[in-house]
Amino acid sequence: MSAPGSTIRRRRLLLAGGFAMLGAGVRAQPTAIEQLDVFIRGTRSGRAAFVQTVTTPGREGSAPRTKTSSGLFAFERPARFRFDYKKPFEQIIVADGQTLWLYDVDLNQVTARPQAQTLASTPAAIVATASSVSALQNHFVLENGPEVEGLQWVLARPRQAEGALQSIRVGLREGRGGVDLVALEILDAFGQRSTLRFSDFERNPSLPASLFQFKPPPKADVLRP
Numbered sequence: 001m002s003a004p005g006s007t008i009r010r011r012r013l014l015l016a017g018g019f020a021m022l023g024a025g026v027r028a029q030p031t032a033i034e035q036l037d038v039f040i041r042g043t044r045s046g047r048a049a050f051v052q053t054v055t056t057p058g059r060e061g062s063a064p065r066t067k068t069s070s071g072l073f074a075f076e077r078p079a080r081f082r083f084d085y086k087k088p089f090e091q092i093i094v095a096d097g098q099t100l101w102l103y104d105v106d107l108n109q110v111t112a113r114p115q116a117q118t119l120a121s122t123p124a125a126i127v128a129t130a131s132s133v134s135a136l137q138n139h140f141v142l143e144n145g146p147e148v149e150g151l152q153w154v155l156a157r158p159r160q161a162e163g164a165l166q167s168i169r170v171g172l173r174e175g176r177g178g179v180d181l182v183a184l185e186i187l188d189a190f191g192q193r194s195t196l197r198f199s200d201f202e203r204n205p206s207l208p209a210s211l212f213q214f215k216p217p218p219k220a221d222v223l224r225p
Contacts, residue, residue, distance in 0.1 A: 032144045032152035035172045037133040039179040047074035048198040057191040075128035080212040094214040101214040110216045111223045164189050
């Protein structure tokens with residue numbers, strides 16, 4: 001027969017071992033910044049539909065003004081992306097690796113800017129051009145935000161505060177085989193908020209090179225500020 005003290009010791013060991021096994025089976029929830037790093041490193045290309053809502057503060061006590069547009073978005077790291085706005089007005093934004101093109105269809109007007117000087121501290125850097133979170137932190141201060149609407153949120157603030165961009169929030173959700181981009185919220189220095197919601201996100205599709213090529217249409221006015 002076992003001595004009472006020996007039995008108590010065995011029970012304590014079994015209890016301690018049970019808690020150790022329980023602890024080993026619980027995996028820490030990744031932070032939002034860690035999820036962003038998984039998205040950046042694991043998503044070399046992507047495409048989705050989007051709806052964009054732009055809210056502009058009202059003047060002198062008037063209600064805020066809201067405009068909604070929609071279209072398609074695609075990107076391929078490290079330097080190419082495309083927005084095709086379909087409604088209510090057609091507009092195309094293409095980054096081909098060298099030049100950022102903006103084409104207003106109604107005005108038949110094209111604006112072309114050197115891409116390297118334009119994108120480093122913009123939302124496009126977070127979504128489509130950064131190679132890692134470490135690279136992103138050269139231009140942004142990143143913070144983990146609370147989980148809202150089932151999404152992990154990262155708050156990004158530009159390190160150079162004198163620009164027009166005040167902050168960006170990135171909403172991510174763990175999907176099948178990786179992390180999906182779900183939302184992007186952009187607040188500028190004038191209080192205007194732009195929210196993009198992505199749907200039918202496709203991770204790492206094979207995209208044709210022609211998608212990221214742009215040639216100004218005939219007779220279009222081309223501006224190079």
